[in-house]
Structure formats: C-alpha cells, structure tokens
Amino acid sequence: xxxxxxxxxEIYDYLRHSKKFPVMWCAGCGIGIVLGAIIRAIDRMGLDRxxxxxxxxxxxxxxxxxxxxFNTMHTTHxxxxxxxxxxxxxxxxxxxxxxxxxxxxxxxxxxxxxxxARRNMDLTAIVVNNNIYGMTGGQYSPTTPLHMRATxxxxxxxxxxxxxxxxxxxxxxxxxxxxxxxxxxxxDRLIEQAIARRGFSVVEAVSxxxxxxxxxxxxxxxVDMMRWLKENSVTLAQAEKMSPEERETxxxxxxxxxxxxxxxVDLYDEIIxxxxxxxxx
Amino acid sequence: MVKGTTKAPxxxxxxxxxxxxxxxxxxxxxxxxxxxxxxGKNAAQTQSYGPEARGGASKSEVVISEGxxxxxxxxxxDLLLAMSQEACDKYYHNLxxxxxxxxxxxxxxxxxxxxxxxxxxTRLAEEATGRRLVANVVxxxxxxxxxxxxxxQAIEAAVSARAPRGTKExxxxxxxxxxxAAEELxxxxxx
Amino acid sequence: xxxxxxxxxxxxxxxxxxxxxxxxAGYPITPSSEIAEILSYRLPALGGKxxxxxxxxxxxxxxxxxxxxxxxxxxxxxxxxxxxxxxNIGYAAMTEIPCVIVNVQRTxxxxxxxxxxxxxxxxxxxxxTHGDHPIIVLSPSxxxxxxxxxxxxxxxxEKYRTPVILLMDEVVxxxxxxxxxxxxxxxxxxxxxxxxxxxxxxxxxxxxxxDVPPLVSFGQGFRYHITGLFHDVxxxxxxxxxxxxxxxxxxxxxxxxxxSDILMYEEEDTRGARTVVLAYGSTARSARHAVxxxxxxxxxxxxxxxxxxxxxxxxxxxxxxxxxxRIVVPEMNLGQLALEVERVAGRHKVRRVNRxxxxxxxxxxxxxxxxG
Numbered sequence: 001x002x003x004x005x006x007x008x009x010e011i012y013d014y015l016r017h018s019k020k021f022p023v024m025w026c027a028g029c030g031i032g033i034v035l036g037a038i039i040r041a042i043d044r045m046g047l048d049r050x051x052x053x054x055x056x057x058x059x060x061x062x063x064x065x066x067x068x069x070f071n072t073m074h075t076t077h078x079x080x081x082x083x084x085x086x087x088x089x090x091x092x093x094x095x096x097x098x099x100x101x102x103x104x105x106x107x108x109x110x111x112x113x114x115x116x117a118r119r120n121m122d123l124t125a126i127v128v129n130n131n132i133y134g135m136t137g138g139q140y141s142p143t144t145p146l147h148m149r150a151t152x153x154x155x156x157x158x159x160x161x162x163x164x165x166x167x168x169x170x171x172x173x174x175x176x177x178x179x180x181x182x183x184x185x186x187x188d189r190l191i192e193q194a195i196a197r198r199g200f201s202v203v204e205a206v207s208x209x210x211x212x213x214x215x216x217x218x219x220x221x222x223v224d225m226m227r228w229l230k231e232n233s234v235t236l237a238q239a240e241k242m243s244p245e246e247r248e249t250x251x252x253x254x255x256x257x258x259x260x261x262x263x264x265v266d267l268y269d270e271i272i273x274x275x276x277x278x279x280x281x
Numbered sequence: 282m283v284k285g286t287t288k289a290p291x292x293x294x295x296x297x298x299x300x301x302x303x304x305x306x307x308x309x310x311x312x313x314x315x316x317x318x319x320x321g322k323n324a325a326q327t328q329s330y331g332p333e334a335r336g337g338a339s340k341s342e343v344v345i346s347e348g349x350x351x352x353x354x355x356x357x358x359d360l361l362l363a364m365s366q367e368a369c370d371k372y373y374h375n376l377x378x379x380x381x382x383x384x385x386x387x388x389x390x391x392x393x394x395x396x397x398x399x400x401x402x403t404r405l406a407e408e409a410t411g412r413r414l415v416a417n418v419v420x421x422x423x424x425x426x427x428x429x430x431x432x433x434q435a436i437e438a439a440v441s442a443r444a445p446r447g448t449k450e451x452x453x454x455x456x457x458x459x460x461x462a463a464e465e466l467x468x469x470x471x472x
Numbered sequence: 473x474x475x476x477x478x479x480x481x482x483x484x485x486x487x488x489x490x491x492x493x494x495x496x497a498g499y500p501i502t503p504s505s506e507i508a509e510i511l512s513y514r515l516p517a518l519g520g521k522x523x524x525x526x527x528x529x530x531x532x533x534x535x536x537x538x539x540x541x542x543x544x545x546x547x548x549x550x551x552x553x554x555x556x557x558x559x560n561i562g563y564a565a566m567t568e569i570p571c572v573i574v575n576v577q578r579t580x581x582x583x584x585x586x587x588x589x590x591x592x593x594x595x596x597x598x599x600x601t602h603g604d605h606p607i608i609v610l611s612p613s614x615x616x617x618x619x620x621x622x623x624x625x626x627x628x629x630e631k632y633r634t635p636v637i638l639l640m641d642e643v644v645x646x647x648x649x650x651x652x653x654x655x656x657x658x659x660x661x662x663x664x665x666x667x668x669x670x671x672x673x674x675x676x677x678x679x680x681x682x683d684v685p686p687l688v689s690f691g692q693g694f695r696y697h698i699t700g701l702f703h704d705v706x707x708x709x710x711x712x713x714x715x716x717x718x719x720x721x722x723x724x725x726x727x728x729x730x731x732s733d734i735l736m737y738e739e740e741d742t743r744g745a746r747t748v749v750l751a752y753g754s755t756a757r758s759a760r761h762a763v764x765x766x767x768x769x770x771x772x773x774x775x776x777x778x779x780x781x782x783x784x785x786x787x788x789x790x791x792x793x794x795x796x797x798r799i800v801v802p803e804m805n806l807g808q809l810a811l812e813v814e815r816v817a818g819r820h821k822v823r824r825v826n827r828x829x830x831x832x833x834x835x836x837x838x839x840x841x842x843x844g
Contacts, residue, residue: 016697016708018706018708049695050691050692050693050695051691053690053691055537065697066697066699066708066709069695070695071690071691071694071695071696072695072696072697072698073537073540073690073697073698073699074697074698074699074700074701074709075533075536075563075700076533076559076560076563076700079529079530079533079560082525082526082529082530082531082533082534082537083533083534083536083537083540084537085497085523085525085530085533085534085537086495086497086523086533086534086535086536086537086538086539086540086541086545087537087538087540087541087690088537088541089495089521089523089534089537089538089541090495090521090537090538090539090540090541090542090543090545090689091541091542091689091690091691093691094541094690094691111526111527111530112526112530115525115526115530268516268521271516272516272517272519274516275516275517276516276517276519278517279517287761287762287765287834287835287836287839310477310648313477313648314477314648317475317477317649317650318475318476318477318650323649323650324477324649324650325647325648325649326647326648326649327643327646327647327648328646329587329588330587331587350649351757351758351760351761351764351835352757352758352761352832352834352835353643353647353649353754353757354832354834356834356835356836
C-alpha cells in the first residue's frame, strides 16, 4: 500500500498538469502503462529531467510526450528516429528517448529504424506494439499476425509480420529487449537498462488495441487482452525449455541482446578530436 | 531574329570537349583560374557532363574577359579543343568563323577543316610523362602556346596549384610538352 | 582575404560555416553533393557535426532535431530530394524551428536530367508542403551571391524562426568564378532570440512585439513541447479557434511586416525603361547580358534581378509595371514566377521566355523578346 502511493506520487510529479488531461487514449489502453514504466525507469535512474528528451512520431503512441514534463517533441509520421538523431548529435549530453507505435516504427519509419540500429545511434527506442493502426481506425500494420482481421484486411491478413526485435538485432542495435504491458515492472527495468546502454537500444512493449484489433478479431475487452498477454508470454528461461514449435506461439520476454560497442556519438567525437588535432598540428 | 553576334566585345570563349574521365573539367578550371587569379582578369568556368562518373560526353567552357562576365557559357567559341571525334563533330559548327580548332589526332581522325591544329595530345602526354592521364595538361600547354590567352607564368602557377601532391613536376612536364607542340605548329604556319 | 577561384557549391558551404552552421545532414544527389562533401570535411574541426542520412526525409528531420538542440543546421539537395523534404518543411514552418534547405535545381520532373540546370522548383519552394505557411526563398545568380545569400538564409531563418530555402540551380552551383570572400568577422551573423524569463514564464509560441517569440534550445531547463499539430502559446496541441487564428495571423505577420528587410532585388537602368527584363538565379546573367546588348543597340531596356523570390516583391514589380511598357520574364521553366509577375503587372504587359530542356536561356533568346 505504501509502495503504491509512493509510485502514484512519482508519476504524478512527472506529468504536465497545466493542460491536456485526461489522456486521449481509450480507457483500458496499454500505452499509459508504457508511459508509467518509462517514468519509473527515469525516476529510479535519477536522471535530470532537463536532460531528458522524448521524441515521437504519429499515432496513438505519438501522443505520449505531450503528457510528460521533459523536453518533448511530437514529429512527423515515421520520422521520430531521424529527428532524434539530429537532436542527439546536437546535444550528446541528453538522454533521447524515442517512442513509436508499430506502424510508425516499422512501416513508414522502417528505413529509419534499421539505419538508426545500423549506426548504433545513441537513442533509446521504445516501440509500443499493438499490432494495428489504432488512431486511424484499425488498419493492418507490419506486425499484424497472419490471418487476423483489420479494417483493411477484411478477409484476414496475408502479409507475414515483421519480427521487430530480430530486425533490431540483425540491423546492429546494442540492446534489444521485450516485455508486455501486463508485466509493467519488468518493463520499467528493461527500459532502465536500455537507457543506460550506449548505442542504439530497443524495447518492444507488447500491448493491444481492444478498440479496433480486439473488436475486429473478437478478442474481448481490455482485461481479456491483458490476460492473454499474461498467459501467452514466457521469460527467456522458460522459453529455452520449450520446443521450437511451442516457443513460436509465445511472446518471449527479457533481454534478447546486450552488447558493448561504441555508439555513433562516441565515434564521431573521435573524428572531431582527430580533425581538431590535424587543424592545430 | 536578332542579327549579328550577341557576344560582348572583349570576351574570349573556349570550349574543351571530349569524354568523361579525360580531365577536361579540371583543365577548364585551371585555365580559368590562371586568367582570374594569376592574370587578374575575369573568368567563368562552367561544365556539362553526363551522369556517368567515367565515360559519356563531357564539356568544360571557359569565358575570359577584361570586363564583367554575365552569361557564363559559350555563345560562339573562339577556340574549340576536341578530344574525341564525337565532340569534334558536335561542336565544330559553333566555332567562330576564324576560331581555332585543336584536335587530339590520336582520338579524332575526321577533321572538318584543313585549318585545324592536329596534335597527338594523348601520345605527347605519354611520351613526356609516361601517363596518358595528363593529356588535359598537355592540351593547356597547346592552347596557351597557340593563343597566349593567359600568360605562361599564370598557367604554370595554376597547374602547380591544382596538381595533386607529388605530381607537380610531372604536370609541369606535360604542360611544357604542350608548349613545345604549339611552338612547332606556329613554326610550320609561319615557315 | 585574397581572391579565390571558387565553385558555387563551395561558396554555399563556406557561407554556411561563416553564418554559424554547425550541423549538416544530407543524402547524396547531383548537383548538390559537393556541399555535403565539403561540410563533412570542414565541420568536425569546428566542433560541428555531419551525418549522411538514409534519405532526404530523414536529412531534414535530423536538421530540425539539431536546430531544436541549438545548432544552426542545414541540408542540401536537388529536385527529387526536395520533393521528399516537403512534409518536414511544413513541420519546420509549423513549429517555427530555424533551418536552411538548399535546393540546387536540376531538370525535372522525376529523375529528369540530373546534371542539367533548371528553375522548375519555384512554385514547389513556395507551395510544396501542404497547408498555408510562411516561407522565405532566396535565389543566387553568382558564386559570390551564393556565399552572401547562404549567410542571409541563416540570418533570416534565425531571426524569423522559419525555414529558409536557398534556391540555387546547376549553373550557379557548378560554375566557378573569382570571389573575394569577406573575413568572417566582417560578416553580419544573426542568432535566434533568447528569452530572459524563467522557465515557468516561457511560452515558445507567445505573441511578441516582433511576432517572433524567443526560441530556447532543448536541454536548458525549459522543458516545453513541440508538435506539428496546431498548438497554443505553450506548444500544446489545440483545436480552439481562438488559439489557431492568432497563430496563423502571427506567423504570416512575422514575414509580411518585415518585407523591407526580407525583400532583396537589384535594378539597373529601369528608370525610363520601356522594357524591363526581370530575372533571378543564373538566368539573371543571361538577362543582364541581353539588356546590355539591347542598350548598346539603343533600346530603352532595364534589368531587375530578384534575390528574394518568396515572398514575391509585389510592390517593386508593380512600380516597374507602372513605368515600363513590357516586362520580360525569362525562366528555365515553362512559366512559374511569370505567373506572379502577370498577376501584379497584368498579362498583357508580360512576355515570357522559357525553356525547360536542360539548357540555359541564351542572351539571344532574351534579346529577341526585347526587340520583338
């Protein structure tokens, strides 16, 4: 009880109360849980909020920054990582978090996603994956599972989904982790580690959209979809004991990749040192 | 239709034409720089080239004038250097009636006028330096030797300034080979 | 400084550095790539940053991000890349983040003639992004002017918190001429207005006497919000008409109330001229050449060169139209700025000279229009 109150207060302290509450998300949405997890991670790390920036693109998740008392930027659809790249290079002392939805990060912004990973750009990307375009009314996204319905896939989706974490790993990220909005405290611990890691870090926060995806596919209300996340996700340790076929049906949670290596900012600083030395020498 | 030339008096227009990779754009830059920086005149250099990094048609134009240069392209060339047959065929018609045509006789076999200066530019480059690549600098020697459009000192200074590190001597040898070829041509004409 | 023989793209890069540009993001494209190449080499020694992004959309996004971080920032591109940048140009206009976009025009549409000049992006530079928005577009006609206008582009951008487009063309970009660049300390450089109020009083979009609110960089303790949505004075999204309408009014006022600063044009022999040739960019060179020839042939011809093409200098053109019988508008397109001249001067007074085939308009073509 005591912990719960303290946590409430923590989050309250980071919100912008001057405007824009209540949130624009549907009641029962998981995005708020992700926002809570981000705030808890930042609070636990004791980051100076003047040095925290939150950059987003377009979509339901894109509306996240407006509610929090950081340096916040709501950019164009899919381009959040590119805006954040410029900001990070101009202000390497800042912690730049990029929050995106699955359509934002992997469809219109897919190219920026793989190139931010390839460069190992020092950003923390948090992708809220709800398998659908929520804000525009439930059209299928690059993470909509096969055969599922969407307002633009009335006969079922025939496009195989992007495995977001595998993509980030293959493209060159330093840190890749996944959890779900049911596992809120696990999520904030993963986000904390992602922020701490130099280079490009990705956290996939598996969420749901009961308003569109859930309704179209008869998956029940928010609580039902939340329960599904609880019952159909496993830790890495649990997953390792499963057969490949069984694992395939589960959401695997945990740190999927964590490697040391210079990020772009460090490498460019070295170029600056060399160029200045050449100029003076 | 406007009659007569639209060229302003005191303009000297040079067109260097051939293929991409022959160094003609750089040659134009060096020639214009010699005029503008080392001889203190006005000069403008422009270019047109195809999308290829090597090969394709390439053209560099230099306008030299005592006065201001507005239109920076060739209106009616006073001098045409053709380093390929295609360039010779394409641009000869735009040479002034008493303009100077210089062709690289290694690459241009069909010459439209008996008054052309045929110079084996590429071969001279190879003979003087062992490298065909400096044919563009040889051609500068020929042009300056024949016309005196820029001073010898100016072209030498410009070539030296633009030569990649360690190639200054080689480039000056190429320039000298061009000067010699020009002297021989002038001797033939007067002799 | 001593005289140098310099290319237009180099002058652009040098002008940017003198203006204080410390960030460049771009994507390779002919005929603008030299600007990126030079800045990739020069920026690190100045403590600046260069990055080659994955496309032009990302390039302008990174530029805006860097500007929010407090760096003067620029990108350079050509037609196809400029088309890709349009959405983020609108974002910069909406959020009032200073940035400079260089567009070295080549012949289009589509891939067109990548190495040939054109002036086909005049209307796109004004109206390319969706929605009504203020914009400043400058167009240089020489290497020296490219240096000067690049500095001015940065100054306007910072002073008025607006994206500024430097509309070059392939001729100016690749042409080499003698220039005598001023020493950096002799160049007037304008920085964005800073605030002197504490963070809790700072409103990034408040109405001010100059219509340009101060802009504080991220990371300095002000923690405000930036969005491409219509927003209130704090930067928070709004759908309220009483917040949207003042914003629209202010962002247009900040340009329209400063036309005497923003509009730049040069006139020669326009007083008493029967025919005025009005041109911009490299075509202005052909135009001046033609006007001088015409005058030598005893035609009463005058010359007007626009350095600022957007906002369009209506009053200047109106004045010229009042005294001259005819205004000749040569452009390397099929008639774009001519539409504005016709709007102001009346169609009957305007004679267009156009080509969009990748070649410069010749003095002869313009002379024929003067004499014909």
